[in-house]
Amino acid sequence: MTRRTRAPASLLYGDLTSAEVESALRGATLVWPVGSLEQHGPHLPLSVDLDIPEALARQVGAESGGFVMPVQAIAARSLPQSGGGSHWPGTLHLRGTTLIDSLSDVLASLAPLRPGKLVVINGHYENEALLFEAIDGCRPAVAFPETEIMAFSWWSMVRDGWIADHLPGFPGWHAEHAGLTETSLMLYLRPGTVRPERPEHKTPPPAGIYRHPLDATRMSTRGVLSSTTGAGAALGELLFWHIIDNILESMG
Ligand SMILES: [Zn+2]
Numbered sequence: 001m002t003r004r005t006r007a008p009a010s011l012l013y014g015d016l017t018s019a020e021v022e023s024a025l026r027g028a029t030l031v032w033p034v035g036s037l038e039q040h041g042p043h044l045p046l047s048v049d050l051d052i053p054e055a056l057a058r059q060v061g062a063e064s065g066g067f068v069m070p071v072q073a074i075a076a077r078s079l080p081q082s083g084g085g086s087h088w089p090g091t092l093h094l095r096g097t098t099l100i101d102s103l104s105d106v107l108a109s110l111a112p113l114r115p116g117k118l119v120v121i122n123g124h125y126e127n128e129a130l131l132f133e134a135i136d137g138c139r140p141a142v143a144f145p146e147t148e149i150m151a152f153s154w155w156s157m158v159r160d161g162w163i164a165d166h167l168p169g170f171p172g173w174h175a176e177h178a179g180l181t182e183t184s185l186m187l188y189l190r191p192g193t194v195r196p197e198r199p200e201h202k203t204p205p206p207a208g209i210y211r212h213p214l215d216a217t218r219m220s221t222r223g224v225l226s227s228t229t230g231a232g233a234a235l236g237e238l239l240f241w242h243i244i245d246n247i248l249e250s251m252g
Contacts, residue, residue, distance in 0.1 A: 004241055006055070007062030013069045027116040027146075029066025029251075033057035034103075034131060036075045036124030039088035041178035041224040043195040046090045047073075048182050053123035055189045056154055059244050060119060064251065072106075075099055076126035080214055081205040082174040083125060084223040087216040096130050103134035111143040118144070119251060120151035125174060128153050150250065155181070157246040158239070166235065171226040175204035179226035181239060188236030198231065199224040 016024050035050025045051075054071045061068040077093040078085050085091075094102060110118070122131055135151055138144075155173045158181075163170050167180060176182060178199075186194050201221035219225070 010061035025113040029117040030115040031057040032069040033071040045193045049124040053121040122153040171204035175225040183231035184236035187233040198228040
């Protein structure tokens with residue numbers, strides 16, 4: 001594999017002045033990472049779901065000549081079958097209605113800047129439906145008549161063939177929480193934040209079933225919903241560039 005280097009710097013929305021921002025953004029690409037602060041087991045930091053979309057956004061911004069927004073760091077509630085839920089300390093959230101309102105307000109204030117493309121990269125499983133609702137609810141045809149919008153969770157850019165080739169025993173994206181892919185991406189992107197433990201959870205929760213009461217100790221192993229076996233920086237690097245290639249191809 002030819003090694004590719006991550007962008008040393010990208011253009012940041014926040015570095016623009018008010019006098020510059022209208023002409024800079026008009027017709028340009030704007031990339032907005034949306035994440036979360038959420039427990040990710042004993043081995044990963046709370047910032048996983050914002051670190052991954054932020055790194056992807058910065059690379060996409062650099063490769064497309066676009067501007068990158070600051071990451072939306074606090075977002076949807078963590079749920080037991082996809083994030084461990086609120087049984088674990090450190091997870092912060094906005095309630096769904098507040099999150100939709102917050103995202104909608106940001107979108108409404110961005111709209112007059114008329115970017116050519118708005119690319120929203122999500123890194124937190126529970127955000128997705130609320131993010132799509134906020135975007136669709138702002139009536140893009142009216143609010144963003146000149147803007148192409150593409151919003152997605154990063155795992156939607158991972159092809160089925162790649163999963164078959166690299167992720168044996170794949171438990172589904174809901175259960176990849178703090179598992180093989182996030183651990184590997186963090187070992188590539190921010191190795192100094194990854195602790196040496198590699199917890200395993202042999203029985204990942206099924207997708208799409210909510211239960212109460214719930215035995216939190218059976219749903220995960222210390223907040224890990226699936227397997228971390230085989231995690232490594234090399235796998236994270238492969239995955240990172242696979243995602244980048246697919247995002248750039250999808251942007252056209
Ligand atoms: Zn995560």
